Amino acid sequence: MSKSVAADQIAAVRDFNRFYTRHLGVLGQHLMDSPYSLTEARVLYELAHREAPLAKEIGASLGLDAGYLSRIVQAFVDGGLVKRTPSPADRRQHLLALTAKGRAAYADLERRSVRDMGAMLERVPETERPRLAAAMATIQHLLGNGPAAAPILRSPRPGDIGWVVQSHGAFYAAEYGFDASFEALVAEIAGQFLAAHDPGRERCWIAEYDGAQAGSLFLVRDSDAVAKLRLLLVTPQARGHRLGDKLLNEAIGFARQCGYRKVTLWTQSILIAARRLYQNAGFELVGSEPHRSFGQNLIGETWELRL
Known part of the structure; x- marks a missing residue:
């Protein structure tokens, strides 16, 4: 042995x-x-x-x-x-x-x-x-x-939502200096989804790469005509495999199937890579506003995609 x-x-x-x-x-x-x-x-x-x-x-x-x-x-x-x-x-x-x-x-x-x-x-x-x-x-x-396993998108399993909260908190603290209030917000959003989401019109996708969780995205109802994207994340280890594009395309396709007329999201101007993904997917910047959140001075941005 x-x-x-x-x-x-x-x-x-x-x-x-x-x-x-x-x-x-x-x-x-x-x-x-x-x-x-x-x-x-x-x-x-x-x-x-x-x-x-x-x-x-x-x-x-x-x-x-x-x-x-x-x-x-x-x-x-x-x-x-x-x-x-x-x-x-x-x-x-x-x-x-x-x-x-x-x-x-x-x-x-x-x-x-x-x-x-x-x-x-x-x-x-x-x-x-x-x-x-x-x-x-x-x-x-x-x-x-052989090659590494191809990235896949799947529905969340037990433990995945906790991973989403932990990963967002750790990543944004390390990359942008966000404090614990950001992790608290992620936990609130994720908890609400777990407690009361409508599976016919709302969904969470977990990206998996090489056998491990590698990203997330939520689509939730804002109104009968409008869906909202939340908690987009791709881990640093999984970058370079277009997982962000895959997650966005999957969510947009689902929104169309559900009959939504528009998809909206809120992000920060400093998230350059995410903003590029939204722009490439056809989203348009429709508003921006400075604010103090998560221990940082930020510029929040609203983006929309008409379906």
């Missing part, structure tokens, strides 16, 4: 591996009720997605023993799935390609995989599927074999 990794962490990964391999049905002799083992299916996948590769290239990609791979390839050749041609660069090596029969076999495997994955995801609530996909991408990213 590695001395630098906790035993409970190793046990958790092993437990997940046992669960997932059992869930995917890869422990049997054949994959997805096909004639092929998991390794054979992976070789077919590589052949279908490469242009005339050498056997050693596939072996290196999959980490397969050369002798084991050679037996798989020979079985595919004997079965009419693969054809071999000598490499022009080295006559001792052979280029591999799927035959028409091999392409049909791969297409059948692909259909089975899509069918089985669809059936598995159908058991997951639709609202939780983006979270599942993001968690898988996070695993792939952290183990060094």
